[in-house]
Amino acid sequence: xxxxxxxxxxxxxxxxxxxxxxxxxxxxxxxxxxxxxxxxxxxxxxxxxxxxxxxxxxxxxxxxxxxxxxxxxxxxxxxxxxxxxxxxxxxxxxxxxxxxxxxxxxxxxxxxxxxxxxxxxxxxxxxxxxxxxxxxxxxxxxxxxxxxxxxxxxxxxxxxxxxxxxxxxxxxxxxxxxxxxxxxxxxxxxxxxxxxxxxxxxxxxxxxxxxxxxxxxxxxxxxxxxxxxxxxxxxxxxxxxxxxxxxxxxxxxxxxxxxxxxxxxxxxxxxxxxxxxxxxxxxxxxxxxxxxxxxxxxxxxxxxxxxxxxxxxxxxxxxxxxxxxxxxxxxxxxxxx
Amino acid sequence: xxxxxxxxxxxxxxxxxxxxxxxxxxxxxxxxxxxxxxxxxxxxxxxxxxxxxxxxxxxxxxxxxxxxxxxxxxxxxxxx
Numbered sequence: 042x043x044x045x046x047x048x049x050x051x052x053x054x055x056x057x058x059x060x061x062x063x064x065x066x067x068x069x070x071x072x073x074x075x076x077x078x079x080x081x082x083x084x085x086x087x088x089x090x091x092x093x094x095x096x097x098x099x100x101x102x103x104x105x106x107x108x109x110x111x112x113x114x115x116x117x118x119x120x121x122x123x124x125x126x127x128x129x130x131x132x133x134x135x136x137x138x139x140x141x142x143x144x145x146x147x148x149x150x151x152x153x154x155x156x157x158x159x160x161x162x163x164x165x166x167x168x169x170x171x172x173x174x175x176x177x178x179x180x181x182x183x184x185x186x187x188x189x190x191x192x193x194x195x196x197x198x199x200x201x202x203x204x205x206x207x208x209x210x211x212x213x214x215x216x217x218x219x220x221x222x223x224x225x226x227x228x229x230x231x232x233x234x235x236x237x238x239x240x241x242x243x244x245x246x247x248x249x250x251x252x253x254x255x256x257x258x259x260x261x262x263x264x265x266x267x268x269x270x271x272x273x274x275x276x277x278x279x280x281x282x283x284x285x286x287x288x289x290x291x292x293x294x295x296x297x298x299x300x301x302x303x304x305x306x307x308x309x310x311x312x313x314x315x316x317x318x319x320x321x322x323x324x325x326x327x328x329x330x331x332x333x334x335x336x337x338x339x340x341x342x343x344x345x346x347x348x349x350x351x352x353x354x355x356x357x358x359x360x361x362x363x364x365x366x367x368x369x370x371x372x373x374x375x376x377x378x
Numbered sequence: 379x380x381x382x383x384x385x386x387x388x389x390x391x392x393x394x395x396x397x398x399x400x401x402x403x404x405x406x407x408x409x410x411x412x413x414x415x416x417x418x419x420x421x422x423x424x425x426x427x428x429x430x431x432x433x434x435x436x437x438x439x440x441x442x443x444x445x446x447x448x449x450x451x452x453x454x455x456x457x458x
Contacts, residue, residue, distance in 0.1 A: 117426040117441075148388040149427045149441065151417050156426035230424040231435075349417060 042243045049246070060099050067092035086276025093188070093268045093314065098261065100187045101180065102253055108179040109252025112144045113245040117153055119143075120170075124162050129213045130206075132166035137205035140173030141198075147175060147343050154350055159228050164221065165213015171347075172363055173205035176338035180260060181309035188317040196374070197330065201338070204366035211362055220355035263311035274318035284323030287332075294328045295371035299364055302335030312336050326378045331371030339363055379409040379457070384420045385429035387413075394429040394443045401449035407457065 070091050071077050077084040120139045127135060145153070150171065157167040177198055185194040240248075287294050305312075312333060320329050344356055351359070381398065385391030395411060402408065414420055414432075423432060427441025431449075433456045444452065 121426070144427075144441065148386060148390070151386070152420055152428055153426045155417060155421040156424070159421065224418055228418060228421045231422050 045243060045246055056099060056103060060096070063092055063096050063099075066095075082276035084276075086272040089275045090268055090272040093271070094265055097184060097187045097264055097268065097314075098257070101183045101260070101264070102257060104179050104183045105253050105256045106249040108142075109249035110245050111142055112252070113240055113248040115139070115143045117143055117145075117149075117156060121157060121160055121162065124157070124166060124170075125160060127162075127166065129163060129165055130210055132163060133169040133206045133209040133213070136162075136166045136169040136209065137173040137202050140170040140205065141177045141202075143170075143174065145174040147340075147346065150343060150346055151349055154347070155225060155228060158221070158225055159230065163213050164218055165209045165211070167209075168212045168359065169205045169209025172208055172338065173202060175340070175343065176205065176334060177201045178309065178337075180256065181313065181333075181337055184264075184309055184313035188313060189320075193326070193330075197334075200330070200370045200373075201334065204334075204338075204363060204370065208359075208362045208366055212359065215358070217355050217358065220352040220358075222350050222352060225350050260308060260310040263308055264314070267311040267314035271314035271318035274315070275321065278318070278322050281323040283319050287319060287324030287328045289325040289327075289375045294325075295331050295375065296368050298328050298332035298371070299335040299367050302332045303339045303360065303364065304341050305336045309333075309337050325375050327371040327374030327376070330374055331367050334367045334370065335364065338367070379407070380412065380434055381409050382412045382414050382432040383429060384414045384423060384425060384432060386417070386420075387415050388428070390443050391429040394431060394439070397443065397446050397449055398431060398453075401446050401453055404446070405450055405453055405457075407453060 067088055071084060071088045075087065077087060120143045123139065124132060124136055154167060154171065157170070158164070182194050182198065185197050285291060287298065316329050316333050320326065339360060344360060347359075348356060381402075383391060383395045383398065385394070391413075395413065398411060420428065420430075423430065423437055425437055425440050429439070429443065430437055430441065431439035431452070433453070436456070438452050438456065439449075
């Protein structure tokens, strides 16, 4: 354990040194190795790429590690226990927040849904969890923080949470249980899952390292490709090009962005760098935020998976309510900024 | 001994199955591996995370893919 802490501390110092010198490093590579001119689209695109890729990867490594440790304190079983017996609204708030910290992957959405419903957690509260968990994930937050700054990252978390809370609450109030497949309520648990074992702090650090290995290995390609596309837009697309398409003056841009975003399937890692470049070219923040949320939060494959337990009307209601929430967030931010 | 891999057939489930087979080979254990993909059945084991590994109706792995070495440890414990 002592040795582990030592190595971690050394890595953290190395991380800080690297992170604070990225600008110098990027300048050096662009000027002294590639010998690119001071200005021009190519310089601007290459510099953007060389600076942003290591920056985002460094941030991602650190945050994923931290989140991995935090998540070792939570499990779906524990979350279910916390949510048991909670009323609507309070339950929705808790459930959305737990959606952020509970380990979740969309391939586990169904077993999780069944586990929640089976233990008597209200449908609306379950939905709050299912909306928050994919929408507010550490990858999205890291990229927003790295490319847009902490304010936008915070805004994203708060609005994402609000959408999850309100949508779940509405679904709960509408009493839509009849649109859940009948067999769901007939499930009988024959075998109790094994009790959770105690986790040592050394194992928690391992959990953090595992999370880094797993997530960084999975998303680095998307990040590199996303930033490359972003870099091309950054260097070659003229200023204000996006203003007429995704700017504030185009009122229809928010709903259209959401409609385009729903069937699009990309993870946060691929979409955010592109979206950031669009913003730079005159797209407005609300429109961009709405687009991003609908791509990440309302994904087509996930709704198809949910069809296994939900009847079609409930799927449409779910997509409709969340979609409307996202559109409202989009307009709100176009109004404020 | 009966061994079941619970999961809807995603990447992780296949990896878990392969690693379990490998771990069993190393320990000279032979037992049929059954794949459970039906959600109703998966839920009946009380698991909320896939992939899961069930040995003799006991859930021994939930929601992650252990290494072959870790699986060997798990199998050893279950056999005794």
